[in-house]
Amino acid sequence: MKLGVLDQMAQPKGVSAEETAARTLELAQFVETLGYERYWFAEHHATRGLASSSPEIMMAAVAAKTKKLKVGSGGILLPQYSAYKVASHFLQLQSLFPGRIEAGVGRSTGGNERIRSLLADGKPNQADDYPEKLADLAAYLSKKGKVRATPRTEASPELFSLGLGENSALLAAELGIGYVFGHFIKPDRGKEAHDTYRTHFKKGYLNHPEQRSAIFIICGETDEHSEELASSQDIWLLHVEKGFDSRVPSVEEATSLRLNKKEQERIKTNRKRMIIGGPAKVKRELTELSERYQCDDWLILTNIYDVEEKKRSYVRIMELFS
Template identity: 75%
Template sequence: MKLGVLDQMAQPKGVSAEETTDRTIELAQYVEALGYERYWFAEHHATKGLVSSSPEIMMAAVAAKTSKLKVGSGGILLPQYSAYKVATQLFQLQALFPGRIEAGVGRSPGGTERIRSLLADGKVNQLADYPEKLKDLIKFLRKDGRVRAAPRTEDAPNLFALGLGENSAALAGELGIGYVYGHFINPNRGKEAHQTYRASFRKRFLNNPDKRSAIFVICGETDEHAQELAISQDVWLLHVEKGLDSRVPSIEEAKAKYFHDSEKEQMRKNRKRMIIGGPEKVKNELLLLSERYQCNDWLILTNMYDFEEKKQSYRRIMELFS
């Protein structure tokens, strides 16, 4: 089992953005020592409780503070940017940290229509241009491309498309790049997405398929301990979906909140996007999903309130598969 981290840099209440960033670097160093292979950063805008808005900068910061950990983006919002500019940033990172850069890109608008427009410098909605921009990005990264972005490093970073179903998987396969399925967003199409990617893969940018999945996991000392820790993540995710204050609440605050039946049902539904339990339960469920998806490479998200408990959850997960 290959394990990595996908970090949205969820900000706990009472903790500043600066402190959250410091903790992120500390966590990256901690998981590297545990044996995690990679550390990826999301890109979010106009979300009060998510600090990761520039994955390229965080990739550089973490790579500079670690020695072997691969760093990546999960993912750069390609429709909003120049594919050439994205390629130059990736090559610059590759020049700084050869062999440690992994580039994940996605189709998301990044926030509201106003935010999307600001990111795209006022251009009209470019989401439909994503496939062509992805093809352009590949051309700028290839050694044999007519126009190659600078600096011209010996090797290009590995490239992945992020997606939630068969369409994104087919596109990644046909273009011959890697694919990451977002189980933590949509837990319903993982098997089909991975099957589609394998069936549609053509040897182009990559010689062989490279597939991963991303999922929320909290591993406690026991099932009961994990359920207690997960309460803060449950409420945080509900608030993200409702557009409310998306800083992570403490367990005490989360327990004290009143929820309507519809909100309780939504939190139960969201648990399908997660694995919550003690070591035995976490290992069994992750192995079952790995078998179902035919995927043994996972990016783990853990957005609980307590930082030390968060570190221990990552430790327990690694110990299950060491």
């Protein structure tokens, strides 16, 4: 099993953005010592509790603080930006950290229409142009492209498209690039997406298919302990979806809240996006999911309040599969 981290830089209540950034660098160094292969950053805007708004900068910061850890973006909001400029960012990073850069992009708008417009400098929504922009990005990064972005590094970073189903998987397959399925967002089409990607992959930017999945995992000492830890993530995610204060609450605050029936049902539904349990349960469920998806490469999100408990969760997960 290949394991990595996808970090949204979820900010705990009472912790500043500066402290969150410092903790992130520390966590990346820590998981490298455990044997995790990669550390990716999401891109979010106008969400108070998510401090990762510039994956490229965080990639550089983490790469500079680590030795072998691969760093990536999961993912840059390609529809809002120039594909050429995005390619230049990735190639600049590749020149600084050869062989350690993984370029992940997605179709998301990054927020509401106002935020999307600000990111795109007032340009119309370009989400429908994503396939064309993705093809352009692959060309600008590739030595085979008619126009290549600079700096012209000896090797190109690996390129991945993020998605939630068969359509996104087919696009990645036809372009011959890597694919990452967002189980942590919409888990219902995972098997179909991975099957589509493998079946239709054509040699292109990559010589062979590279597939991954991203998922929320909390591994406690026991199932009961994991449920306690997960309470902060449950409420955090509920608040993110409602547009409330999306900083991560403490376990004490999360468990003290009185939830109505609709909120309880939403938390139950959101649990399909996660694996929550002690070591035996986590190993069983991730192994079963890997077999179902035919995917043994995972990016793990753990958005709980206590940073030390987060570290211990990552330790337990690695011990299960090392």
